[in-house]
Amino acid sequence: MIEFMDVSKEYTKGVKALKDINIHIDKGEFVFIVGSSGAGKSTLIKLLLKEEEPTDGKIILNNMDITNISNRKIPYIRRSVGVVFQDFRLLPNKTVFENVAFAMEIIGASSREIRRRVPIVLSMVGLSHKANNYPNELSGGEQQRVSIARAIVNNPNVLIADEPTGNLDPDTAWEIMKILREINRRGTTIVMATHARDIVNIMKRRVIALEKGTVVRDERKGVYDYEI
């Protein structure tokens, strides 16, 4: 369902962020992308989101070749992919409910659909009681849960997360991981870039390790690195 075939990405002349990447991810997998800073994790994710174009190779998402897709079609690709960022990216002047509803509004959902669906995802992330609060009234973990709710509210079949626990303390990070695991259990494919060694080691999921732009390790039930 996600496939990178000989993908390379060169930003400016000489700076090779990714080199000949070959990755195949099946539907329903939970995949960690690990590697030191500058290894190319975010670049990989940006390619999947069509935020950057690959210099070489082919990328397939949901059985569709998205390598040379026209700009007009990109929004429709993105609707099948939910995204979560390290910095939450919530709208400060909207309530929790409105922040999640926003994702439905802009793809033209009716207010009836919104009223029905938003409470469901808010209860999935355990924030039903905070629906009318504003982001600045929430803890970091709660804010990240809102952003997860927003990412899944339109029922994407892939959820991509770039260091979703990067700004959170270990306990809070685990709450987030439990939610992601639950979302994955319901069938959503998850690709998560992370530096969180403990999480990767305890979750025992597939680990793809990048180093200077190449895949150096790809293991089922892997660990963060060899030194442990």
Next chain:
Amino acid sequence: MTMRFRMLNYIIKQGFVGIWRNRMMSFASIGSVTSMLVILGVILILALNINNMTNVAKDQFDEIQVYLEDDVSQEQIEKIGEAIKENEGVLSVIFQSKERALENMQKQWGEEGYLLEGLEENPLPNSYIIQLKDIKYANSVVDHIQGLVGIEEIKYYRDIVEKMISIANFVRIGGIIVTSILLFISIFIISNTIKLTVAARKREINIMKYVGATNGFIRGPFIVEGIILGFLGSVLAILIVNFGYQYIVDILNKKLYIFFTVYMIPYKVLYDDIIMIFTSIGVGIGTLGSIVSLKKYLNV
């Protein structure tokens, strides 16, 4: 509500929100469009009126009036007529007796014609009215006639007509230059206003992008904002030009002779054109301003 309608509704609402969010800049944008259009309107009306007057003048002034001395005989009058006809620049020659001249004048003065009824003696001379083939023959024809006997005075208006034509050209060219400069200034100000809205909504746009909003949906509100700004500017300009012109015509009517305003184009004739030109330019500038801004500051 269908999905399309809901999304259009959202786009238009966001357009207004954008205007309200930077009211000061919106105000400046509307002001710039309005002042540009008002100046365009003044130039347009001036040029059209001068054109109109020139045409009227041309019709009237490509004729030469030759006043005859009072004591010339009928025979001499006919001789003079023959001599005039011989000239190559002359299209036609009409004799106008003094009585006829007075009648015509009464007609021309219309309501004020009664003023002429009290005259004891007809002060107007017998005359020949010469229609020229073209105004360029005026000088040679006049030279020729001056050599004849029995001529009291020759009236012709070549200089005036030429002056009016050159003023009309000056107004037209100057108008085009001034208006284009103002056009660019308006587009610049609007694009800067939109830029502020883009900056204010950066976060929102970023999120919209990732959730899969179409480019049209993201750009829509900004285009709407530009269109509204341009439209409001043009409405204001239409009102100002409308009342301004009526006011000026009124003043001229009161303070000057009736003759003058007869040459002015009535505003009713211009009204439809002004509305159409102003709204399309206003909306055009607004759209262009936001497109310029989006090209520069919004990468979606």
